[in-house]
Amino acid sequence: xxxxxxxxxxxxxxxxxxxxxxxxxxxxxxxxxxxxxxxxxxxxxxxxxxxxxxxxxxxxxxxxxxxxxxxxxxxxxxxxxxxxxxxxxxxxxxxxxxxxxxxxxxxxxxxxxxxxxxxxxxxxxxxxxxxxxxxxxxxxxxxxxxxxxxxxxxxxxxxxxxxxxxxxxxxxxxxxxxxxxxxxxxxxxxxxxxxxxxxxxxxxxxxxxxxxxxxxxxxxxxxxxxxxxxxxxxxxxxxxxxxxxxxxxxxxxxx
Numbered sequence: 001x002x003x004x005x006x007x008x009x010x011x012x013x014x015x016x017x018x019x020x021x022x023x024x025x026x027x028x029x030x031x032x033x034x035x036x037x038x039x040x041x042x043x044x045x046x047x048x049x050x051x052x053x054x055x056x057x058x059x060x061x062x063x064x065x066x067x068x069x070x071x072x073x074x075x076x077x078x079x080x081x082x083x084x085x086x087x088x089x090x091x092x093x094x095x096x097x098x099x100x101x102x103x104x105x106x107x108x109x110x111x112x113x114x115x116x117x118x119x120x121x122x123x124x125x126x127x128x129x130x131x132x133x134x135x136x137x138x139x140x141x142x143x144x145x146x147x148x149x150x151x152x153x154x155x156x157x158x159x160x161x162x163x164x165x166x167x168x169x170x171x172x173x174x175x176x177x178x179x180x181x182x183x184x185x186x187x188x189x190x191x192x193x194x195x196x197x198x199x200x201x202x203x204x205x206x207x208x209x210x211x212x213x214x215x216x217x218x219x220x221x222x223x224x225x226x227x228x229x230x231x232x233x234x235x236x237x238x239x240x241x242x243x244x245x246x247x248x249x250x251x252x253x254x255x
Contacts, residue, residue, distance in 0.1 A: 003204055004203050004205050005069055005205070006069035006071060006072055006205070007205070008201075008203070009169060009191035009193060010071070010189070010191060011049060011069070011071040011075050012163065012169065012193075013161055014072070015075055016163060016164075016169075017161070018051045020050060021054070021055045024110065025235055025247055027052070027235055028051075028052055028055055030235035030236075031056070031109060032055070033237075034140055035105055035140075038104050038105055040104030040105075040137075041062045041063075041064060041102075041103050041104060042056070042061055042063045042105045042106070043063070043064050043066065043099070043103045043105075043106045043132065044056070044063055044064070044065045044066070044106075044107050044108070044109070045094055045108045045112075045129060046066070046068075046108055046110075046115070047066060047067050047072075047089070048067060048069075048076065049075035049076045049079060050065070050076040050079045052109045053076065053087070054076075054079060058083070064089070064101065064103075065088075065089045065090070066089070066090040066091075066094070066099065067089075067090075068091065068092060069091075070091055073089050076089060077089055094124075094125035094129065095116075095121050097128040097131075097132060099132060101132075102133065102137070103134060103137055104134055104137050105133075105137060105138045105139075105140065106137070106138075106139050107141065108139075108142075109141070109142060111142055111143055112141075113125075113141050113143060114143060114209045114210055114211055114212075116210065117210055118210075122210065123220070126221070130254055134254070135254060136254065137253070138251055139221075139250075139252050139254075140249065140251045141249070142250070143212060143248050144211075144246075145245075156174070156175070157172075159171045166195075167194060167195050168193070168194040169191060170194070171190070171191055172189070172192075173188070173189050174188050174190075175187050183210055183211050184208060184209060184211070185208065186206065186208045187206075187208075188205070189207050190205075191204075214231055214241050214248055217248075217250060218231065218250070221252045226252035226254065226255075227252070227255050228252065228253045229250060229251070230250070230251045232248075233246045233247070233249075234247055235249055
């Protein structure tokens with residue numbers, strides 16, 4: 001079986017566990033406050049199925065979305081249509097980003113930037129995002145540091161999700177690689193869908209995370225050309241990071 005990239009079972013579990021407007025540690029309120037007053041277009045990069053994007057649209061903000069998963073975008077599109085919302089959605093990796101608009105703000109919530117596995121690719125993605133900002137436009141994204149209890153070959157356990165249609169999806173996660181020097185981990189996620197006790201669908205996902213230290217990422221943003229970098233902890237503007245278990249929100253401006 002080949003690996004999938006945020007395929008249909010992953011999307012189904014994501015939608016089931018992360019409702020539209022469901023805040024994670026106050027992130028949606030934070031992004032909404034930081035975007036209030038934007039008159040131009042906003043882009044949510046790695047938008048997924050719209051957990052954050054749709055509440056922003058409902059406030060009247062002009063938000064586009066981009067994601068490399070066709071399944072996630074299909075879910076996002078349907079969720080928008082169900083609410084009578086219109087949004088431009090694009091299927092693309094950030095490294096190949098070539099959209100027809102320039103943006104007043106670009107956001108990447110949920111630590112999603114960490115999903116870009118190779119450092120060179122993450123730098124290329126930041127350059128593409130920089131090019132898609134208007135002069136004076138802002139990039140806002142949040143990052144986190146992983147749990148340091150790395151034991152390769154260790155299973156994190158099995159999660160069971162009872163879906164609305166009566167089916168069951170199980171998820172098993174196994175850490176297969178951890179590299180402190182190069183700051184990444186790789187896990188294998190196995191999704192299985194069960195109907196009336198029979199296995200009807202399986203999906204295997206390679207799940208990589210590349211992390212960054214706070215000062216390191218500030219330097220990365222500066223190298224790309226961003227200025228006026230602000231770091232806030234736990235979605236509280238101006239609160240200085242105090243420990244590794246916090247979320248770190250970066251805001252930076254295109255010169």
